[in-house]
Amino acid sequence: MLKDDKSKHNKLFSPYTINILFVMLSMVGLALLPRLTVKLNPQERSQSLSVSFQYPGAAAQIIEHQVTSVLEGALSTLNGVKHIESVSSIGSGYINIETEKNTRIETLRFQVLSIIKDLWQNMPEEVSYPEISNSKAGTSEQQLLFSYTLNGDASSPELFEYANYQIRNAINEIQGISEIEVFGSTPFEWHFIYNRQQLRQYGISPYEITNALYSWQQPTSLGVGTSSSDGETGSYPIILSYKDSKNLDANWKKIPVKNINGHIIYLGNIAERKIVQQQPSAYFRINGLNTVSVNVFAEETSNQISLANQVYKAEERMKQNLPSGWSLIRMYDSSEFLRKEISTTSIRLGIALLLLLVLVMLVHRSWRYLLLITLSLIANLALAVVLFYMFKVEIHLVSIAGITVSIGIIIDNFIMMADYLKYRKNIRIFTALLGATLTSLGALVVVFFLDETDRTNLIDFTWVVIINLSVSLAVALLLIPSLMNALRIESKMSKRKSWRLKLISRMNGIYAWYIRNLGYKKRRWIIPVLFLLIFGLPVNLLPGQLKDKSIAAGIYNKTLGSNFFNSNIKPVLIKYTGGTLVPFMNHISGNSILMQQAGETILYIYVSLPGGSTIEQLNDVCIKLESYLKQFNGIRQFQTFIYGPQSGRIHVYFTKESQETDLPYQVKNLMIEKANEFAGADFGIYMQNDGFSNELREGSRSNSIQLSGFNYRELLNLALIAGDSLSQNPRIKNMTVFSGSTQ
Template sequence: MKKEAHYSSFLSTFTVNIIFVMLIIVGAAMIPLLSLQLNPTRYLPSITISWSWPEAPVRVVEQEVTTTLEGILTTVTGVKKISSSTFNEGGNITVEFDRNVDLRAKRFEVASLLRESGKRLPERVSFPVISMNMPSNQSGSTILSFQLNGNASSAYIYNLAEEVIKPAIALVEGVYSVNVYGATPQEWEVIYDQAKLAAIGASSSAISNAINNYLLERELGGASEIVTGGPEKRTYLTLEGNSSETFSWDRIPVAKAAGRIIHLTDVAQIKLQDQRPQSYYRINGLNTVNINVSAGRNVNNIKVAEGVKNVMERIRNELPAGYSIRTSSDNTVYLKEEISKNIFRSVLSVILLLLFVLAISREFKYLLIITISLVANILIAFIFYYLFKLEIHLYSLAGITVSFGIIINNTIVMTDHIRFQKNRKVGISLLAATATTIGALIVIFFLDEASKVTLTDFAAVVIINLSVSLAVALFFIPSLLEKIKLAPKFNALAIRRKRRVARFSE
């Protein structure tokens, strides 16, 4: 009895097939957990420093301020690029940092340097204002916007949204923030007694200064501590007017009279009231408040949006008469359309490739092997997409589509080699060809930061797909061929050789 050839690895055929089936099932379970975005949400950390100098011409601002500040900023570590814009009476500088820096720490470092060098700037130049150009580390993008209408005052509608709707939406998994706006802002009004102020020898400016000092939070600078044989440690100092975690008006000291500290509530009354309206916004004659919902990063925006819509539908049914909620913006609609469009194109390209395979091989078993291996490649790749926190967006889908051809090529080469040569020695050639393609894609990780932010997910998706296709070709295809038998085929050259041998033997 002739023993059949065994082409799989040192593991048994059954074991290899079971391992790959388990990986396929796990990959399918990962699909709802993948992060679906329209565009990449990666960013380059940067800060913008702006200032003003009244009545100063652009040439003087450039020489006296911009050049000085640029020289100071070049001493900061981790800076990738410094760009400036100077104009009459002011200017700004944008500082881009390496991708992995702690931007908040860099902001403190820059602030301390600017404070230490403030004397080098002209007298009338305002103190530079620093703003961080970065989304939150967890925030993604706004996915839904709602409008809450009612026949009550805008302040009452605002409180309803803050106390009822906002907490309910915040409980949806994947929601990062819920912002409510559109109502007239509230303000604190301080009404002081002029007679009491005169009695203690104070003026209204004393109240203003007392409140400013109580709410003060100022960065004083930083100091370096060098430990012998250890790393340098830098400490930043911040001056705060109120050391307590809670805010209270009756704790604000205004003056001292007759050996007694006079607090703000001793000479003034404080009340919270609505600001004078600057504008009105109504829909169908009803006051309106807007609600924006932002999803976190590395989450499925479509899944999060569905959860938020379910919550809003429940709240809509519980609202009192005269109130209504309408969806003003749904960014996931366009996301669904684009993803569906790209999935359709990807499926169409796969169908064309499989039809081409069927036309060449004219065997349904052969087509079945190619199809199973392709499904295994994609689903197993989903596991690595999740582990490496890759985002599935338009660029990622393009990478998946591009890699289909190479995936099928690796499968066909290994299948035909085992079919004709009865071994897996072609695996070395597949490894070399795949490594060459991966090496070409690695160049993307050495591009400038702006290009890398856009193309990183594309390159990572293709590299993962090719690596998985190599593992499938080397291990899964041989085991699959032992379960799905293909009829042996002989090419024309082999047939001619056999005929020559037959004639010679006659």
């Protein structure tokens, strides 16, 4: 009866069946490899949604009252919402929703969509349909994937129109593209000039002109009527974006405005048309040059290398369809650096793997044994890819380091299982492997209890190691025995007995020397002291003074915290007892080395102007900065983004040769000096962990009072009343009332 059960078991889990199963799973893993999220640095994971919208030309107070507060009040009633915050600025606004820990984000997203659908119908016509994204708005910048410039023997508006429709549509078809921006020209708009007295005679208001135009062609957006100071004439701007603009161009004079006692007043009877170009609402330049540019942004979860390959193919098709004499030039490609870094890291991983396999070959001197370890390792990594995809693990430089770290332990598990099965003819060592692997994984649990920033940087590394080692246990238990049976690897102890005995004899000789020389009681302290000094004593971490008023703090301040100790003794102790700890601490400069995003050296320059400024004024400041940057030969490229008077930034990229010199730091220091020449402008200049800011708003004030509530207007009135009262105090030199980040 026992033999029958055993035979059934062998038929069900035969080596052939197990090998075929692992081959199929490995093929699934290889097929899923292009679908993994590949990027350069770890991406912050947040259980949050953001709702953003546009209200062109509207003041922040109007947006807050008519749109933001309405949406925020409705969204705050949803279950699973932990925290909600909003920002209303000129022309736009957004709402960030932070969810509870166990909230299903997709369910909440559906509920948010339902609320927006109900509320948007009652909002002003100029408000765009709110967009929902799974990341916090206003907290991070989108990753620019490509930047193109379109040149040709045509006017800027024609180039802009071609880029806005033909190129945008061609790239938008690619899955994984989050946004496409087109810069370089602005569309035309119609200004209707009317006589105010004539409107009075007919009893017509500017809003009736709006209704007439809206009823005629259903434009996507209309301006607001304004009057000039003389009270006689007024200009009425209308954005030219109609379903059939050609028909409107020919028949605008025949648009009926009002019926007065059977007499129809047409638009041509009361107004004249003037076509002008819109004022730009945003700017983008590369190396300070104004061209028609197309910026392509990738989704956070996309495989940027695979996505770039698809964009390359679309680029070739677009170039073939360009009009004669036109050219599409790729000015920026972020995937190039990503490919280079991933390639470099992969080569290092391959070299490490090759060295491990060479050592396996040198020790066992068997091609079959080497093939066993190699096939098992390939199956392990392929199965791990399946789990990476299922658990949405991102592949970047930190997670690749996790693969490198885990490979050594994986091969060790395989060798131990193969050798035990080879000589003992059973798999009882699996219990020991399981315990050792769980011990290694247990050390990684601490990552899940770190703060948000450190956990973001290490979470993918942790999951990679956990998945790889867990899969290695399954491979060692199932695949190793079946492969050994297929490869017919058996024990040949007699042929290698003499070689192994010689190796054991030499190891015993080394251990005997240690016992004779260092194992003696009087010398036993040498080894631990030596290891301690190599690692280093944390003398450099001793605080200078303790602010506590306890007796122990007083004793510390008089001894280890004294000026004599810190000036004369502490530097000597750090030099001779610091070991490898001091260079490590100096290298990370007080910040986690994993928190420094890997990548090329980039100088970030952020510029903003006070409230009431215009985007043209900020553009003038950025133009002067661009002119200053052009003098440096070591700069490869700089990109300028301006989205409003409080939102401008310049990204400066350096050549490969200059990155290895001090030029980036020289440019940074010179830009700081240049920033101090602009009165009223706020600058933030950052590179790696070092930064500069001269912001003279909220952060520079010695004291602040924060008011919070649900009615913005009432809150603002209370703040103004409190501000007037505080201003009467002679000790207060300057008092400002501001909302959010806007004064």
